[in-house]
Amino acid sequence: MSRSQSVEDYLKAIYKLENEEEGGVSNSRLASEMEVSNASVTNMVKRLSDRGLVDYTSYYGSRLTAPGRKIALEIIRHHRLLELYLKEMLGYSWDEVHEEAEKLEHHISEQFGDKIAEMLNDPRFDPHGDPIPSKDGEMPVMKTYPLSEFESGLHCMISRVKDQNPELLRYLEKLGLIPGVKLRIVDREPFDGPITLEIADKKISIGYNVAESIFVIQE
Numbered sequence: 001m002s003r004s005q006s007v008e009d010y011l012k013a014i015y016k017l018e019n020e021e022e023g024g025v026s027n028s029r030l031a032s033e034m035e036v037s038n039a040s041v042t043n044m045v046k047r048l049s050d051r052g053l054v055d056y057t058s059y060y061g062s063r064l065t066a067p068g069r070k071i072a073l074e075i076i077r078h079h080r081l082l083e084l085y086l087k088e089m090l091g092y093s094w095d096e097v098h099e100e101a102e103k104l105e106h107h108i109s110e111q112f113g114d115k116i117a118e119m120l121n122d123p124r125f126d127p128h129g130d131p132i133p134s135k136d137g138e139m140p141v142m143k144t145y146p147l148s149e150f151e152s153g154l155h156c157m158i159s160r161v162k163d164q165n166p167e168l169l170r171y172l173e174k175l176g177l178i179p180g181v182k183l184r185i186v187d188r189e190p191f192d193g194p195i196t197l198e199i200a201d202k203k204i205s206i207g208y209n210v211a212e213s214i215f216v217i218q219e
């Protein structure tokens with residue numbers, strides 16, 4: 001069975017959306033995630049379903065089958081290993097690695113992925129704090145919540161940040177908001193207003209949108 005880049009991208013997107021919301025993934029959600037037309041999604045979902053990679057019903061939407069999930073996790077593993085490799089071994093900055101990994105992830109063999117993992121001592125997280133699935137397709141379970149959902153007074157630690165927006169990543173790095181950093185929520189304005197944080201005795205204020213891109217675990 002041929003595995004085109006777009007097949008892999010769709011499986012990855014369905015995996016992501018399945019984890020964001022309960023239930024199946026509708027074609028319209030998939031279309032907006034992939035930034036393509038509904039007609040393209042309908043076509044592709046039919047192909048994926050014919051190949052046994054997704055279960056699709058018009059009522060429920062798409063769900064990955066076991067073989068579909070296996071491919072999605074392999075691509076995600078490659079993506080995250082590549083991001084770390086680019087950063088640690090090739091000197092890329094953390095805002096550059098996602099775009100590069102998006103391209104490379106489709107072209108490396110399993111052996112190449114394993115070599116990277118070996119060289120980096122079987123890392124568990126990518127540079128943005130996302131967990132790296134194991135070689136046998138296990139995704140570490142990590143319960144994290146957007147910083148924007150927390151009340152003031154709480155102590156927490158940044159676990160991961162969204163990886164797609166380079167400008168946002170540069171901004172977060174400048175403020176010192178990177179995985180592993182501990183902080184306290186000092187104050188939050190109502191109506192999605194700014195949130196004030198305390199990090200190592202320093203107070204900073206961030207917008208609600210920024211806080212939505214930072215995922216934390218409660219300390």
Ligand SMILES: [Zn+2]
Nearest residue numbers: 083098101163
């Ligand atoms: Zn990425």
